[in-house]
Amino acid sequence: MDVGCGFGGTLASIGAQRSGVSLTGVNIDHRQLTRAARLTKTTRAGNTLAWLCADACALPLADAVCDVVLAVECIxxxxxxxxxxxxxxxxxxxGGxxxxxxxxPVGVLLPATAAAGLWPGSRGFYGKVDMRCTARRYAKLAAEAGFVPSFDRDITRHTLPTYPFLRRLSPRLGNLRLSATMETLFAxxxxxxxxxxxxxLAFRKPGD
Ligand SMILES: C[S@@+](CC[C@H](N)C(=O)[O-])C[C@H]1O[C@@H](n2cnc3c(N)ncnc32)[C@H](O)[C@@H]1O
Known part of the structure; x- marks a missing residue:
């Protein structure tokens, strides 16, 4: 299950590489799900693909139904x-x-991320974005929920080429341009x- 699945790119990629998997994309925005369903038509034989409009924090699903939950760039x-x-x-x-x-953020940036969150423009182009969750806080959240940490990789340098690309898109944004530019510059x-x-980051639910 891919929560905050956007236009379905992650599920399309998994569906093209794996067989015999049941894939579900969850998003709070039904318009994105409509587009995801249109874009993600093909998946390998034996796979199923479903879309669910829901808040990732209140999933309309029974207990213990998923092997893997993904949350790519949406938490x-x-x-x-x-x-x-x-x-x-x-x-x-x-075992899931x-x-x-x-x-x-590293601890020293926390006051700046908190201040960036207060700026009215930060509710603009990207919507609500909370970048205040430190590694220590993640460890605490995971432990409280009952998870065991299983993977942690810093891929910051691979994300840096995205910023010049985003800058080139900004002239097309009309009145959301200032908000998008400021938030992207900050990041x-x-x-x-x-x-x-x-x-x-990945975590395992103890069990079988
Ligand atoms: C930056 S996009 C990432 C999309 C996709 N995971 C990707 O990597 O291309 C964030 C996504 O999270 C979705 N989203 C935001 N809040 C959500 C919530 N509470 N529950 C489910 N999805 C949510 C948005 O609609 C958007 O599709």
Missing amino acids: FHFPDRRRFFAEAWRVLKP RLALSDFV ELASRLGLLRYRI
């Missing part, structure tokens, strides 16, 4: 990370895994200074 939009960890734990089977990617500067790290 910073969720209303509450703790609730999301609890939901992921609930829907995962014993949660993998996510996020912008993780780029903090990332280039090593204060904001882009990390992939």
